[in-house]
Amino acid sequence: MGTPARREARLPDLFDLLEMPFTTLRPFTAQAIRIEDYVDEDKYVIRAELPGIDPDHDVEISVSRGILMIRAERKEEHEGRRHSEFRYGTYERHIRLPENAREEDIKATYDKGVLTITVPLQEAKEATRRIAIER
Structure with missing residues (x-):
């Protein structure tokens, strides 16, 4: 008996199954970028998984009206028929920034496949103000 032939159709992995309902709700065809975020003292930090991407040519970061947008493109390097589970x-x-974010001072770095965006935060203004009733 020889070795079994490899199946050409692959079953979706767990992450594919978890993302399926969300991808149908998105009006665009872009894949989601996996992120983690946290507040560290006076800054909001966003870390995004972007392995195999050239940050100088394939990544765009912009901010507008409190929304940070990260866009990246991963191009196939090889042509022809082959087995690949990479995502291209x-x-x-799109990430909503905290209200006290200083958009003009946002910085980004890329190291070992992880894009790190640091958003400085200014002191939060008092959110609630009591209004006096006049007579």
Whole structure:
């Protein structure tokens, strides 16, 4: 008996199954970028998984009206028929920034496949103000 032939159709992995309902709700065809975020003292930090991407040519970061947009593109390097489970194409993520974010001072770095965006935060203004009733 010889070795069994490899199946050409692959079953979706767990992450594919978890993302399926969300991808149908998105109006665009870009894949989501996986992120983690946290507040560290006076800054909001966003870390995004972007392995195998050239940050100088394939990543765009912009901010507008409190929304940070990360867009990346991973292009196939080889042509022809081969087995690959890598994901290629456009990746995009929109993140609402905290109200006290200083958009003009946002910085980004890329190291070992992880994009780190640091958003400085200014002191939060008092959110609630009592209104006096006049007679």
